[in-house]
Amino acid sequence: MLQYFMPTRVIMGEDSIKKNPSVFSEMGKKALIVTGKSSAKKNGSLDDVIEVLSKNGQSWSIYDKVMSNPTVECVYEGASHARAEEVDYVIGIGGGSPMDAAKAIAMLACQDITEDQLFSGNYGKEVLPMIFVPTTAGTGSEVTSASVLTHHKQKTKIGISSPVLFPDVAFLDAKYMDDLPRDVTVNTVIDALSHSVEGMLSVRANPLTDALASVSIRMIASCFEALKKFDLSRKDRENLLYASTLAGMVISSTGTVAVHAMGYSLTYFKNMDHGRANGVLLAEFLRFIEEHLPDKVEQILSYMGMKNVDEFKDLLDELLGLKEEITLDEINMYTEITMPKHNIKNTIVEPKKEDIFNIYKSSLC
Amino acid sequence: MLQYFMPTRVIMGEDSIKKNPSVFSEMGKKALIVTGKSSAKKNGSLDDVIEVLSKNGQSWSIYDKVMSNPTVECVYEGASHARAEEVDYVIGIGGGSPMDAAKAIAMLACQDITEDQLFSGNYGKEVLPMIFVPTTAGTGSEVTSASVLTHHKQKTKIGISSPVLFPDVAFLDAKYMDDLPRDVTVNTVIDALSHSVEGMLSVRANPLTDALASVSIRMIASCFEALKKFDLSRKDRENLLYASTLAGMVISSTGTVAVHAMGYSLTYFKNMDHGRANGVLLAEFLRFIEEHLPDKVEQILSYMGMKNVDEFKDLLDELLGLKEEITLDEINMYTEITMPKHNIKNTIVEPKKEDIFNIYKSSLC
Known part of the structure; x- marks a missing residue:
């Protein structure tokens, strides 16, 4: 089935959280804030959320133990926390890891799912309402129904996916990204780029997702020079954030393809950042596709103003x-x-x- | 609030209705099919829907009295029909008129709303589930929460809008548009173009709606030459259909602006087709905006590969x-x-x- 579906309400702009307190009060009395150890505290996003909850007279509990590439154990612990604290809804703040963990926690807080069943794809409809605040521009998790977790028994990362995992609301505010360091910025941008490119090379690609991908790729490419110099204006940060959300809207319907499948091993075994892992593989993957569908690859490159895969690989390098x-x-x-x-x-x-094998080899050897 | 929200599931491609019978069976036992007098019968869309319902063993009743620019009386009659037939859901087939009517019917079949309250904006949440099949590429109604009706007491067209009016599912299949005559094709395309252009000139325009509008305008512009010759391939028809849906996704968050407000009088008093009314006004409206925000208009024109408003007006003329x-x-x-x-x-x-006054005058005198 070729389809497009993305039911999350996306609220945008500087200080959009503080300007829209009713979005929080409508969700319930008590929130579980799911986040990582430190970044949400440093970039001001957690403060903004807490200020709104305080003014609203709402209460909250914080679960801030989400690590990079969150584990199955982590989301069960977070869900226990949610049950013990009797929260009404979940606020996920951070990059892909806290947001992906927050989705699983929102579901596991309502449904009794054993670890063996967690990746079965058979879930009920009960889930806590979710508000997400991305603080990197890459994952797109704020507008997808997937939660990717690290599964030590299978020695890889693996996704759980269900329409009930779409967040209810996502707040996009690029000010939280002003001080993101170069490596996080680059890796997350490349993750977003990979989402749009992979979305166009999915068997589920369709005219609507291709339309979103085309504009997402153009917006990211407009920041390539600023990225190389690592001299990003707020306007660049906004372009990257919105491009990342558009890319998430793409993969929410198309899924990801071989690049993500391959990247998971680089992350699991070599501790390579998720976006970086995709970036390392992306050019050689395009070269593989080009052998079969040269027009498709030419089209993708044209959105970036590039003539061939070599030029793209040089940029990524x-x-x-x-x-x-x-x-x-x-x-x-x-x-x-x-x-x-x-x-x-x-x-x-x-x-x-x-x-x-050859894509891995030509990418990394 | 700057936001993007469009929760309708969009299913695409040739024969997408016949390929997805379960979408219909999941909606309930009995459908009310809301359509106009003839076009859905001629273009094959009604046959496809009935074939699927028959094979599914579902029943249906047809309300095919929706006229162009449907009236308040029409939607109350349709709602009575829905109640009398005890239907579980609504299937709207046609251009903007049947789809807009179908939305109001789906709500009035569940809620007791008097004519005086109909345009109050205060509605309950009860609504029959809706599947929509657009058979023109213009209105975008299949992905919006608005239903525009003709209000004889106010001598104009006026919209009712509520998040509950988003259809659950929209099927996009350009084959139903193969035989659309020139005037309907042109008028509906211009309506879609107007949606994207107006969406970019709305106070609620935001980076996500601008992104969708940009690609929608580009897709429509890629068909300008074929439109002039009225020599449209299936691929052109598809581009126009998807561009129209993207434009609907834009106005579902931004609303329309002065062009639509002005066009309603041309439709009500001069019986001018809705899309044509917008098209007649659009260039002079852009000239008005250009006096205040020249960069914005230049950007819109650039998506069409045009240098100035005169060039755009020549095309529309x-x-x-x-x-x-x-x-x-x-x-x-x-x-x-x-x-x-x-x-x-x-x-x-x-x-x-x-x-x-001046936009009307320079457009029409």
Whole structure:
């Protein structure tokens, strides 16, 4: 089924949280704030939320133990916290990790799902209402129904997905990104770019998602020069944030493809940041697609004002810097882990085992 | 509040109705099909829907009395029909008129709202589920929460709007538009173009709606030459359909502005088609905005590959042909009727009475 669906209400602009206190009061009396250890405290987003809750006379409890690439254990702990505190709704603040964790927590707080069932895809409809505040411009999690978790038993990252996991409201305010350091900025931008590019190369790509992807890619490309110099204006930060949300609106309907499937192993085994992992693989993946569908790749490159894949790879190399070392044995293992992933079958040209191996190899060796 | 919200599930592609029978069976046992007198019967859309309902073993009743610019009386009659037939959901098939009527019928079938209360903006949440099948590429009603009705007591068209009026599902299949005649095609395309342009010139315009509008305008502009020759391929028809839905996604968050407010009088008093009425006014409206915000208009024109408003006006003149005659007395009356409309205040540069008068005059005299 070719479809587009994204029911989250997106509220935008500087100080949009403080300007819209009723959005919080309508959700219930007590909130569980799900976030990471420190960034939401530093960038002002947590303060803004707490100021609104205080003025509204609402109460809250904070669960701030979400680590990068949150684990299954983490979301069960967060859900226990939500139940113990008898919260009415969840506020997720942060990058992809706190937001993805917040979705799983909102569901596990209402439904009795064992760890064995967690990735079954069979969920009930009960979920706590969710308000999300992204503080990086990359994941798009604020407008998707997916929660990607680290699954140590399977030694990889794996997603749970359900229409009930769409947040109710997302607040987009680029001021929280003003002081994001270079590596986080670059990695998250590349994650967003990868979402739009992968969305266009999904078997579920359709005219509406392609339209969103085209403008998302153009907006990100308009910031390439500023990114290289790491001299980003607030306007650039806004472009990157909205482009990231548009990219999330793309993958909420298309899903991601082989790049994300492959990247998960680089993150799990080499501790490579999620966006960086996608960026390292993206150019060689496009070269693989180009062999089969040259027009499609030419179109994507044209949105970035680029002539060929080499030019794109040069840009990514400049942004990502020195790459991690990797052995052929490791690549063999990652290929085995990657092949069964559903994102592989979701790719417009389904890569074979040797294709996956070769993309890893030409990207990293 | 700057926001984007559009919760309708959009299903796309050739034969998408027949390929997705479960979408209908999940809605309930019995449908009310709301449509106009003839077009849905001619273009195959009604046959496709009935084939699916038959195969699903579902029943239906047809209300096919929706006229162009549907009246308040019409939607009350349709709602009585829905109550008498005890239907579970509504299927709206056609252009903007049947879809707008279907929304009001779906609400009036569940809520006791008097005619005096109908335009109050205070509605309950009860509404019959809705599946919409647009058979023109213009209105965008399949993805908006507005229903525009003809109000004889107020001698104008007026909208009712509520989040509960978003359809649950919209099916987009350009094959139903293959045989649309030239005038309907041109008028509806210009309506869609007007939605995207007006959306960018709304006080509620925001980065996400601007992004959707930009790609919608580009897609429509890519068909300008084919429209002039009236030599449209299926691919063109698809571009126009998706552009129209994107434009609907824009106005679902931004609303329309002065052009629509002004066009309603041309439709009510001169019986001018809705899209044509907008098209007649659009260039001179842009010229008015240009005096205050030249960069904004330049940006819109650039999406169409145009240098100035004159070039745009020439295109519209060529597409719309000879214009209706109108007197200054008529313009005075239309100006009086237009000024209190909420779309006037929704315009990024709020036009004064003399501005409205002048736009009418330079457009039509």
